[in-house]
Every structure is written in structure tokens, then in C-alpha cells.
Amino acid sequence: xxxxxxxxWALDDAARTAAPLAGDASCDVCVIGGGIAGLxxxxxxxxxxxxxxxxxxxxxxxxxxxxxxxxxxAWYLDDTFSHLASVRGDEVAKAAAASHRAAIDLIGxxxxxxxxxxxxxxxxxxxxxxxxxxxxxxxxxxxxxRLGLPFERTKLTFPxxxxxxxxxxxxxxxxxxxxxxxxxxxxxxxxxxVIHTDTVVxxxxxxxxxxxxxxxxxxxxxxxxxxxxxxxxxxxTVLHTKVASYTTYAVAIEVPKGSCGDGLxxxxxxxYHYVRVQPGGEGTEFDHLIVGxxxxxxxxxxxxxxxxxxxxxxxxxxxxxxxAVRFHWSGQVFETADGLGLIGPAPWNGPxxxxxxxxxxMGMTHGTxxxxxxxxxxxxxxxxxxxxxxxxxxxxxxxxxxLGENLNAVAQFTDWLTGGDVKGADxxxxxxxxxxxxxxTKLAVYKDDRGQVTTLSAVxxxxxxxxxxNPGEATWDCPCHxxxxxxxxxxxHGPSTSDLKKAD
Numbered sequence: 104x105x106x107x108x109x110x111x112w113a114l115d116d117a118a119r120t121a122a123p124l125a126g127d128a129s130c131d132v133c134v135i136g137g138g139i140a141g142l143x144x145x146x147x148x149x150x151x152x153x154x155x156x157x158x159x160x161x162x163x164x165x166x167x168x169x170x171x172x173x174x175x176x177a178w179y180l181d182d183t184f185s186h187l188a189s190v191r192g193d194e195v196a197k198a199a200a201a202s203h204r205a206a207i208d209l210i211g212x213x214x215x216x217x218x219x220x221x222x223x224x225x226x227x228x229x230x231x232x233x234x235x236x237x238x239x240x241x242x243x244x245x246x247x248x249r250l251g252l253p254f255e256r257t258k259l260t261f262p263x264x265x266x267x268x269x270x271x272x273x274x275x276x277x278x279x280x281x282x283x284x285x286x287x288x289x290x291x292x293x294x295x296x297v298i299h300t301d302t303v304v305x306x307x308x309x310x311x312x313x314x315x316x317x318x319x320x321x322x323x324x325x326x327x328x329x330x331x332x333x334x335x336x337x338x339x340t341v342l343h344t345k346v347a348s349y350t351t352y353a354v355a356i357e358v359p360k361g362s363c364g365d366g367l368x369x370x371x372x373x374x375y376h377y378v379r380v381q382p383g384g385e386g387t388e389f390d391h392l393i394v395g396x397x398x399x400x401x402x403x404x405x406x407x408x409x410x411x412x413x414x415x416x417x418x419x420x421x422x423x424x425x426x427a428v429r430f431h432w433s434g435q436v437f438e439t440a441d442g443l444g445l446i447g448p449a450p451w452n453g454p455x456x457x458x459x460x461x462x463x464x465m466g467m468t469h470g471t472x473x474x475x476x477x478x479x480x481x482x483x484x485x486x487x488x489x490x491x492x493x494x495x496x497x498x499x500x501x502x503x504x505x506l507g508e509n510l511n512a513v514a515q516f517t518d519w520l521t522g523g524d525v526k527g528a529d530x531x532x533x534x535x536x537x538x539x540x541x542x543x544t545k546l547a548v549y550k551d552d553r554g555q556v557t558t559l560s561a562v563x564x565x566x567x568x569x570x571x572x573n574p575g576e577a578t579w580d581c582p583c584h585x586x587x588x589x590x591x592x593x594x595x596h597g598p599s600t601s602d603l604k605k606a607d
Contacts, residue, residue, distance in 0.1 A: 108575075110170050110171050111432075118286070121164075121298045129324040132326060135328065135329065136159060137164030137166075138169035140470030141159070143287065164288050165284040174277060174393075182442030185245075186441075190440070198491050210278065217287070220282065222278050226275055232371050254272050263422060327481045342451065348401040356393075358389060359424055402573070447476065518582075535550060546560065547570055547592070564599050
């Protein structure tokens with residue numbers, strides 16, 4: 104696999120672009136982030152008559168992690184109901200299932216009411232054993248029965264004839280996320296909302312009013328602010344101890360039209376594999392089989408190209424008719440100790456500031472239910488999910504998981520004590536990068552295909568961790584909190600809001 108990665112969802116649409124914020128402004132609610140969480144929040148508030156302004160750092164909305172999803176709409180939890188029930192109890196587990204199912208219903212309702220052609224369709228979800236055996240499946244069957252959640256134990260047969268036990272769940276769905284969100288952006292504008300892209304927010308300060316400050320010194324004054332940036336931007340040290348960043352991989356493979364049915368599938372391995380079909384358009388002979396998995400802590404692997412290869416091999420064993428790989432890409436998820444998002448008031452930013460983060464691999468539904476919850480809180484409506492998803496919640500039963508993730512982040516700072524990947528730029532092949540020690544500091548050195556060398560500080564501007572080279576996508580990735588930068592230092596993904604600095 105080469106470093107020219109591109110998501111299957113990369114779609115040009117005029118509704119996705121907007122002018123940067125050119126001057127100070129005021130509104131009822133300022134939403135930071137133009138992915139599914141931010142745009143859905145803005146849409147729901149605009150539908151209720153609020154004046155909203157959306158600010159997004161990318162050149163177009165939904166160009167961040169929403170464009171790098173596999174777009175599963177699932178109410179079955181990635182981290183399993185057995186895990187959630189063990190650390191939060193049965194009632195929270197039931198509430199989580201209901202809230203994710205309501206998020207799927209909300210996407211369907213919005214698509215129908217706004218007449219959005221986004222390939223939305225309800226399908227079944229399937230959980231089947233991986234190489235780890237049937238134990239997880241058996242445990243989930245017991246937990247789901249106790250919780251009273253709908254499922255059926257049955258047989259799953261892959262196109263190649265390979266079969267397995269599985270748990271089948273109703274009322275899951277799939278859709279085209281960018282077709283959906285481009286139309287949602289247009290619907291926000293139709294209700295008086297304003298969207299600005301290419302606008303990097305650096306500070307969010309709560310109060311009455313809130314103040315949102317951009318990198319160019321512009322200020323938006325608002326009655327409330329919503330931070331919906333996927334990463335825990337402006338979350339303070341406390342929030343960073345509650346999430347861990349992981350990179351996940353995906354490929355889209357051509358398969359004969361109709362050969363794989365329609366549905367969502369996951370196995371029980373760790374990391375697990377997740378699969379769905381994206382139907383081809385009219386007149387095409389192929390659908391796309393989207394396969395994801397091979398997750399690892401961001402910045403803590405050096406075999407990214409091989410991870411895409413392993414996904415293709417895994418798919419080939421189960422779908423013999425799989426053809427060419429048309430797209431391959433990676434995404435980033437922020438995991439929480441209990442597998443539920445951190446959604447609600449952000450007290451570290453002051454009053455009237457809300458956050459939606461900690462998607463835990465379920466960004467489409469977490470972003471949607473988060474938007475519904477935050478919109479209710481902004482409007483002063485009671486919502487029984489406020490305690491379930493509170494960013495301030497404590498999860499003592501998951502303390503070991505939380506401690507392990509934080510010790511992992513702290514351990515990455517020992518990179519300061521080691522030597523470089525190579526001794527100098529002359530040892531770096533064209534098209535690659537490496538960390539080089541210079542005295543007491545370290546440099547991120549990249550050599551392009553023509554031999555031109557770019558030398559940057561290897562220090563992540565966020566909290567001072569040292570970045571590492573990602574050979575799969577030619578990026579610099581921070582192993583502490585998940586910030587990512589282009590080969591020449593441009594910030595691609597937060598929590599950092601700054602580029603890597605040029606070396607002195």
C-alpha cells in the first residue's frame with residue numbers, strides 16, 4: 104500500500120465549503136467542529152430557532168474523522184455490553200443501547216424530513232467469533248439476555264461458504280456520511296445558521312457570554328459554546344486522562360454487485376475486524392466491501408502499510424470474489440474506560456461550554472446522540488442521559504483500564520532519553536522521515552522524493568511529547584495524545600492546534 108491514502112467518502116460538494124471567519128461575530132450558540140457531532144448539534148439548535156455559527160479548521164466541513172469513518176450505524180457497543188455492565192451496571196448498559204438506537208432513528212428521521220439521498224438503510228448487525236474463539240460470544244449472549252436487549256443466536260455464512268455462529272441484532276443501519284452531512288450543512292444555512300471553514304479555534308472561555316478565539320485573533324461571542332472536534336481540544340489535563348487515542352485502518356474492495364448481501368459484521372478479536380457493504384451506484388457492476396480493523400495506539404506502531412495488507416488478506420479468506428482495493432485510509436478514535444462518550448458540560452472551560460468527545464469507535468452514533476443531548480442541555484431541557492455520558496463522571500470499576508492508558512501516555516516521554524532513529528538526514532531515504540537527535544533536543548526530519556529536506560522540531564506543541572514517523576501515510580504522529588502532522592509539519596488532527604515548529 105502506498106502513502107496516497109484516500110477515503111471512499113471523499114466527495115466534493117459546494118455545501119461543504121465556506122469562507123473563513125473574517126471578523127468578530129456574535130450568536131446564540133457557537134459550535135466548534137464541522138463533523139457529524141458539530142453539524143448535527145447546529146442543525147438541531149437551528150431547527151429550534153437558535154442563531155448558530157459553526158467554525159471548522161478544515162477547508163471543508165466533515166473533512167476530519169467523519170470523512171475517515173467506515174460509517175457503521177450500530178447500537179451494539181464496540182466494547183461489548185458485558186464490559187459496560189460490569190463497570191457501570193445494567194441500567195446504564197440498557198440506557199446506552201437505547202440511546203445509540205435512538206441516534207440511528209434520528210439520522211433516518213433527518214434524512215427523510217430533509218429529503219437527503221444518502222443511501223440510508225436499516226440492516227441487521229452480526230457479531231461472530233474471531234480467532235479468539237467463542238467465549239466472548241457466549242458471554243455476550245448471557246449479558247444480552249439478562250439486559251433484555253433484542254438479538255438472535257444463529258448461523259452466519261460468508262460468500263465463500265465459510266460459516267460461523269453469530270449473534271444477529273435488528274435495527275442497525277448504514278449510510279453515506281458525507282452526502283448526509285453536505286445536505287445537513289445546507290439545511291443549517293437555510294435556517295439562518297452560518298458556517299466558516301479554514302478557521303482554527305485556539306481558546307474557548309465559558310461565561311455569560313462565552314468567548315471563542317481563533318488563531319487569527321477573531322472572537323465569537325455566544326450564549327453557549329459546543330466543542331465537537333472529535334479530539335479533546337481545549338479539554339485541560341483532566342479530560343486527557345479520560346481518553347486514549349487509537350488509529351484504525353480501512354480498505355474498500357470491489358466485489359460483484361449483490362454478492363455480499365447488506366448488513367454490518369464484527370468479530371470478537373482484539374483488535375476486532377468490522378465489515379460492511381457500500382452499494383455501487385446505478386449502472387455499476389460492483390459494490391464496495393469496506394473492511395476495518397488493525398487498531399493500535401496512535402504513534403505507537405511502525406508497520407502501517409502491512410496493516411492494510413492484513414485487512415485485505417483477512418477479507419480474501421472470507422470473500423473469495425473480492426477484487427481490487429480501490430481505497431485505503433486510516434481514522435482515529437478516542438477510547439474511554441467504559442466505552443461511552445464524554446458528552447455534556449465542560450467545567451474546565453467555565454459555564455455554558457459543552458463537549459462531545461470519546462467516540463470509542465462509534466463516532467456516527469455517539470456524535471448524533473451527543474448532539475441531541477447537548478442541544479437539550481443548551482435549551483434547558485431535561486435529558487436522562489446527562490448522567491450516563493457526563494464528562495465529569497467517575498468509573499472506579501474501570502480504574503485499572505484508565506490507569507494503564509495513562510501510564511502508557513506518560514511512558515512515551517522517555518523518548519527524550521533515547522537516541523534518534525538515525526544519525527542524520529543522509530541516512531533517510533527519499534519519501535521518508537526519521538527523528539534525529541541534536542544535542543539536548545530532537546528533530547523531525549523529512550526528505551521528499553526529490554531529496555529536499557525539511558527539518559522540524561520533533562516536539563508536539565500540545566504537551567511536549569515527541570512525534571514519531573508514520574510510514575503508511577507520511578505523517579508525524581504524537582504517541583501521547585494523538586495529534587497528527589503532515590510530513591512538513593502542518594497540523595492535521597488535534598488536540599494540538601499548532602503546526603510543528605521549524606527547527607532553529
